[in-house]
Amino acid sequence: MPLENAQGRHEREEKSSLQYRENAEAVKDSKELGYQPISSSLPHIAGHPYDLVPAMPTIRILETFYHHIVSEHGPLFLTVFKEGDKCINISLQNHIRSIYKSSVFIFFISTTPMDNNNSPEIFHAQARQALTTLWRDVSPDSIQLSHVCGGANNRIIGVTRPSTRGDAQKPDRFVVRVPNIDVGFRETVAAFLFADRYTKLTTPSTIHFDLGDRNPFGQPYLVQNRLPGTPAADVPFWRDHRRKLRFWSDYGAVFRELLQVHSKIIGVCDFSIVGTGVPRVDSRVGVREYGTRTVSRHVPLPSVMPSSTTAIRDYLLRNYRTSKTTLATLANRLCRPCQPIRLAHVEAFTTLIHEAHNDGLFDGMPVTMRHVDLWPSNVLVAEDGSITGVLDWDEARLEPAFTACDPPELYWTRGMNFCDQNSQAQCEDLKRAFFDSAGAEFCRFAHDEAYELLRRIAGFTPVYWCRCDESRWHYDMDEIIRDWNDIRLKRVGRPSEVKVVVTQ
Numbered sequence: 001m002p003l004e005n006a007q008g009r010h011e012r013e014e015k016s017s018l019q020y021r022e023n024a025e026a027v028k029d030s031k032e033l034g035y036q037p038i039s040s041s042l043p044h045i046a047g048h049p050y051d052l053v054p055a056m057p058t059i060r061i062l063e064t065f066y067h068h069i070v071s072e073h074g075p076l077f078l079t080v081f082k083e084g085d086k087c088i089n090i091s092l093q094n095h096i097r098s099i100y101k102s103s104v105f106i107f108f109i110s111t112t113p114m115d116n117n118n119s120p121e122i123f124h125a126q127a128r129q130a131l132t133t134l135w136r137d138v139s140p141d142s143i144q145l146s147h148v149c150g151g152a153n154n155r156i157i158g159v160t161r162p163s164t165r166g167d168a169q170k171p172d173r174f175v176v177r178v179p180n181i182d183v184g185f186r187e188t189v190a191a192f193l194f195a196d197r198y199t200k201l202t203t204p205s206t207i208h209f210d211l212g213d214r215n216p217f218g219q220p221y222l223v224q225n226r227l228p229g230t231p232a233a234d235v236p237f238w239r240d241h242r243r244k245l246r247f248w249s250d251y252g253a254v255f256r257e258l259l260q261v262h263s264k265i266i267g268v269c270d271f272s273i274v275g276t277g278v279p280r281v282d283s284r285v286g287v288r289e290y291g292t293r294t295v296s297r298h299v300p301l302p303s304v305m306p307s308s309t310t311a312i313r314d315y316l317l318r319n320y321r322t323s324k325t326t327l328a329t330l331a332n333r334l335c336r337p338c339q340p341i342r343l344a345h346v347e348a349f350t351t352l353i354h355e356a357h358n359d360g361l362f363d364g365m366p367v368t369m370r371h372v373d374l375w376p377s378n379v380l381v382a383e384d385g386s387i388t389g390v391l392d393w394d395e396a397r398l399e400p401a402f403t404a405c406d407p408p409e410l411y412w413t414r415g416m417n418f419c420d421q422n423s424q425a426q427c428e429d430l431k432r433a434f435f436d437s438a439g440a441e442f443c444r445f446a447h448d449e450a451y452e453l454l455r456r457i458a459g460f461t462p463v464y465w466c467r468c469d470e471s472r473w474h475y476d477m478d479e480i481i482r483d484w485n486d487i488r489l490k491r492v493g494r495p496s497e498v499k500v501v502v503t504q
């Protein structure tokens with residue numbers, strides 16, 4: 001059983017249940033729409049009612065909102081109830097992604113209470129019990145635990161134990177990852193195994209995992225070896241041009257390696273388990289197509305291509321089809337003056353994607369591995385600037401190659417970019433080192449303005465945003481449409497049928 005305060009859990013559940021009952025009368029029953037009631041201390045933010053949250057148990061990202069919501073209100077913590085009084089937690093993480101030209105925040109869903117808010121003492125006791133069960137020949141007193149800074153998705157504990165190689169000077173080092181957001185953790189574990197097996201990159205090796213809740217944590221967890229090195233974002237030596245040159249060369253090689261992993265299927269990593277089998281470290285992993293439960297066996301051949309270009313087109317259209325359905329369903333709950341604008345942008349982007357497909361932009365496009373979160377904080381480096389490992393494969397997936405070719409400008413941080421404290425000649429050296437290592441395919445998709453535009457709209461869902469607030473999302477979307485008209489005219493000599501929606 002989990003080592004936790006049962007009375008504390010009971011009190012939290014009672015308090016949450018009371019809060020739910022007090023708010024339930026004010027929330028319309030919307031189960032027939034596929035939504036569940038939500039209780040919140042901030043029922044209206046930026047003019048939008050937050051009494052509905054999509055019931056999407058297999059999708060992490062529920063909604064995206066403009067950055068000013070959090071800048072004005074701070075991180076939000078909401079409680080959702082589903083299936084009677086069973087509690088589901090949703091937290092607005094202080095996590096930014098650049099979907100196109102605006103920063104957005106993301107809602108995540110969890111099917112278990114946020115028990116990771118336990119005190120470090122309780123959490124470490126849970127970890128020690130789990131590890132002594134795993135390593136029965138190791139004395140509990142010889143296992144040393146320490147806090148490790150992690151991202152928004154996980155709580156991480158550093159583990160040191162006596163070396164099994166008999167080297168007292170170099171003890172074995174591991175990390176235990178316990179998700180704050182447990183939905184999708186199965187895919188996270190599969191992604192780590194997939195990257196370890198099918199790429200040449202140095203990634204954390206999976207030692208043990210448990211996807212159930214019958215363990216000391218009472219929820220899924222993962223044990224991995226701890227890689228050497230320091231996160232690149234934290235290194236103090238970026239004034240040294242030689243070390244900086246080594247880093248950018250190795251960094252480009254990471255992108256090149258990911259582009260070598262080809263798949264016939266666009267989707268996420270998952271276990272290929274027959275029937276009710278339980279995934280294990282040695283289980284087969286493959287690619288599960290979005291919206292299905294079928295896991296296809298991965299064939300690690302560089303010549304593998306998607307079955308047709310329509311698969312890439314349909315992948316890009318997926319979010320816009322969902323947006324159109326959601327907009328129709330919530331027509332009476334969203335800002336009515338902006339409803340035609342939202343629908344017009346969905347239709348415009350749908351037409352844009354069809355035109356890109358008809359113009360041959362997806363011809364010969366491989367489906368490759370995409371890390372999604374290759375920020376310097378997830379890249380470990382040695383003192384000489386060489387990369388010693390790549391972390392955080394939580395969101396890794398197999399997607400069209402152009403989506404994985406964001407130019408490095410997106411990942412610059414102070415002290416690491418090409419021109420910070422460097423002469424123009426040194427800047428050119430760094431750029432050349434990166435792009436030479438990244439390869440011709442990366443450069444093609446990174447610098448082609450058509451693929452840059454397609455990256456801006458991939459995954460973009462204009463559902464809840466409103467021109468009545470201070471955001472300028474509708475102007476940003478119209479800028480994409482204008483850019484596409486210019487690109488298409490230069491590329492194929494024909495104007496686009498996509499028209500600007502908002503003219504002022």
